[in-house]
Amino acid sequence: MDYNKNYIEELFDSEVYRRLGDVEKDRVTRIYLYKLSEMERKHSEIWKEIAISRGIKLGKLKWYHKWKINFYVIFRKIFGLELTTKLLENGEESDIKKYYELSKSEELSEEERQKMRELSVDEAVHEEIISTVKSKDVSDFVYGISDGLVEVLAATSGLSGAFNIPFLVGISGLIIGASGTLSMAIGAYLSTKSEKEINEHKRRKIEIQKLVDRKEVAKKLSMILTELGIRENIASDISPQLVDVAEDIIAPKVEESPKKSAGVTALSYISGAVIPIIPYLLGIGGLVGVISSYIISGIAIFIVGYLIGLLSSVNPAKKGVEMLSLGILAAIGTHILGLLASYYLHI
Structure with a gap:
């Protein structure tokens, strides 16, 4: 059993939640984060006590731990607290299982096994607290980027197969993106307004x-x-x-503003839509333009899929690969249609 590793992991989590609490503006959420930090600090003290009783020397947080802590703080500022806690929560289920298994370990005394049982319960409570942190705006933004990315990538891929003028492909992609943005924003506005009126x-x-x-x-x-x-x-x-x-x-009150919903949807969709057309607007055409568009869009689709995986509590990497595969297949399909249109219509 690696006592030092367990101690460092708990100490690291404590410091992450403390730093997140320091930058949190909402008073109630800040209190929750500080409570989580204190909970993890208590866990680290238990491991410290067990290690000292065995004469094991414990280490400290190293530079890369501090780098990871800063990463989570920056990630929180960009993507919000919900996605950040989801990213941190990724390992919580395994922690619950780990402490449950340790509560039966022969390496530990009965008193120490009891402490492991208490830690397992703490981790379950920890997970419940984290699950209460939600932000509809973040979810809407991530899903909106996904829509814009995949739809415009497929459209521009098809256009690049039909036309050999990169600027024309780029402008056409912008028009499609703008059209989709207006359509999605109006849909979000009407949907939210209708929901509020019915409510x-x-x-x-x-x-x-x-x-x-x-x-x-x-x-x-x-x-x-x-x-x-x-x-x-x-x-x-x-x-x-x-x-x-x-x-x-x-009929609980619907607090969401139709205008805000439309704004978030529009901004997210256009943010995703501009990514696939960047190479064409830069004048990169032909096969190089298509490959460049696929590469930058593929990276973006994987990242968005990873974030959606976090929000959906499924394997983020698996979700990222799944979305990447489907997005690229859709783009290849429309590119082939564009090539056929170019050949048969003599464009």
């Missing part, structure tokens, strides 16, 4: 029902609580006490 209508209807027949509202609440898994008799008992806040339970 507000439901809330007003519940408020009127409360004035007319509170018992009927209580019945609705009871049904909802039962569907959530609460026993029917308990749901019936507590629902009358919740009538005053019924609208917040049945």
